[in-house]
Amino acid sequence: MNIKTAIITGVNGQDGAYLSKLLLSKGYRVIGVIRRKQANLEKLRYLKVLDKITIEIANLLHKKAIDVLLEKYKPQEFYNLAAQSSVYESFISPKATFEFNTLSVFNILDAVKQFDKNIRIYQASSSEMFGKVNALPITENSILHPVSPYAISKASAHYTCVFFRESYQMHVSSGILFNHESYLRDTTFFVKKVITSCIKISKGELDILEVGNISIKRDFGFAPKYVEAMHLMLQKSTPSDYLICSGKSVSLKEIIDYVFDKIGVDKAKYKSNSELFRPSEIIDIYGDNSKAKNTLNWDYNYSFFDILDMLINEELENRQNESASKKLP
């Protein structure tokens, strides 16, 4: 049996960890790329995959580092997930976000083009690229109008992929993913922040949760299901771009109210602070996932409130296990 090799950049992030788990379950050899020795590998440890993958350190801003990886491992698939992934952070560090999120992609495509054009590449594009929305639902043909430095960087990277695919006949597919959540999301992201803060308030460890503009609506999904679509894209003989989304939007206010009710915390314990509003914001966005469902046979039927139930339970269980293990002698 031929064992496939996949390289995953940003392997220690939320999606990298779930994708590693998925590919290992399918018998792949997984090479995970991190940017520095001190990287936090907790997410890989949590999913019990850290000792099953090979970790490599590489600076994706240096093409040579990618050349070395390709030569050493000769992968069939290359999943590029590494990115400065926070919209909020991109307003604070716009230039660094743009530089890394675009040049790393260019280097990967250029290195693969020279080494072996048969390597199939997945690029992590983002629904944020659509920005100022004209018509809903978003489809693969909707116009891009990014409204944050993060979205601008992702749009640029996206079209770099289209360029290499069309000009050099490379197998490059982009997943245009809408927000997707899991227990492994960093606490700086909205849903994880709401759940962890609400639990802290319920335990008397935090007074109040301050949030920004919660009237905006987003299309939220479940990360372990979204990484399945990444793998499916690279199994198709023809590369393409796919929206990966739930097809429905919910407001941030609905999410906070649901979490506070579920955990039993008074809703007076959160407040919206206009100082936390962003300079520009997408008001409402949701996508049409029929291309992914029909072409990739990707299945997705979750309501986001069911996902919130799962996330709250996982958070509470892990907290309980942590405090139980602290009590051990």
Ligand code: NAP
């Ligand atoms: P994540 O948890 O924030 O992980 C991002 C990964 O990229 C981490 O491994 C991080 O490494 C690495 N990274 C960040 N800045 C880097 C830099 N300057 N140089 C090298 N590596 C860097 O993100 P995720 O949720 O897994 O998302 C995966 C990809 O999908 C990202 O490209 C993101 O932009 C995109 N995306 C995500 C969503 C979503 O809702 N999650 C939606 C659309 C698109 P460190 O740990 O060292 O920082």
